[in-house]
Structures are given as structure tokens and as C-alpha cells.
Amino acid sequence: MRISEAEERAEYALHRNDPADPGYRRFLGRLAGPLVERLAPGSTGLDLGSGPAPTLSVMLEELGHTVRIYDPFFAPDRAVLNDEYDFVTCTEVAEHFFEPGREFERMFSLVRPGGLLAVMTEVLGPERDFATWHYPRELSHVCFYRWETFEWLAARHRATLSRPHPNVAFFQLASPS
DSSP: OOOOHHHHHHHHHTOOOOTTOHHHHHHHHHHHHHHHHHSOTTOEEEEETOOSSOOHHHHHHHTTOEEEEEBTTTBOOGGGGGSOEEEEEEESOGGGOSSHHHHHHHHHHTEEEEEEEEEEOOBOOTTOOTTTOSGGGSTTOOOOBOHHHHHHHHHHTTEEEEEEETTEEEEEEOOOO
16 A cells, blocks of 8 residues: 555654764765765765755765755755766665656666766565565555665666665766777
């Protein structure tokens, strides 16, 4: 059963993600730390699904990068989806995709050749029993991934896949020849 848009928005509004919270910053550091190591100084990026209190964008801007944000509920300026970026981040958002194929196509289209798509989501591995796994219990979590899915996406988009953390996938797009 799909929850309504109003219920989905209300669920996200309950999240207490605060840019001043050191614990939340550590959590996002799983993606941010390895990402920054791979970025050229002054890179431009897009944080997709920034939520009600954008934090990853703040962290990356503190390190000298320019980051625009998009969130269908909290930062719905679709104009940012018309540009290309050195990197695109998607943290704890992919599990909310009702149409993951279309969403991943869009994310890859936003990344310049040679750029990075960075995705953070819980990954369903052989060690997890789906029936007892906590992740699907959140009603707004509707899509789940295995590493094989990310490998397929990387091959489809001619990207190199790396795993800087068990729940983080980096897709490095091929540079122009």
C-alpha cells in the first residue's frame, strides 16, 4: 500500500536532522568524507532529497564546494534539475523512490562526464532477513537495493562502482575521451 503524499510529507517532517547535531554529521560523514577525497577543489554539486533541514550541503559548502539542493517537499525548485554537476548526492532517499528506474536515470543525467553520483541507503545483503529487517517497517520506504542492483546500474551507465562504506555507493562516470 502506498501512503498518500500528505502522509509521506508528514513522515519526513518528523525527522530531526539538524546541521548542528554532531551525531547526524557523523552519520552523513559516511558519504561526505570519502566524497570530498574524490572531488576537485571548488566542485559544484546537487543534494537530491535534502529534507527539511539540509545538512550534507552545509557540510560540503564548509569544505569549499558549491551545493544546490532539491527536495520535492522542502526545496521544490525544479530549475536545479536542468543543470549538470560535478557530483550528485542522494542520502537516505533512494528507498523512497516509487519509480527507481526513472529516478536513477534522472540522477545519472545530472552528473557531468567524469563526475560522481553518491548514494547512501541501507543495502539488503545475504546477512539480512527481510522479514525482520527494520528498514521496510518505515511506511515511506518502498524500494530496497542489493549490491547487484548497483553493479547493474554502474554497467548500464558506464560508471565505475565503489563502496566507501557498507551503505554507500559511488558511481564514477566515465570521463570524456
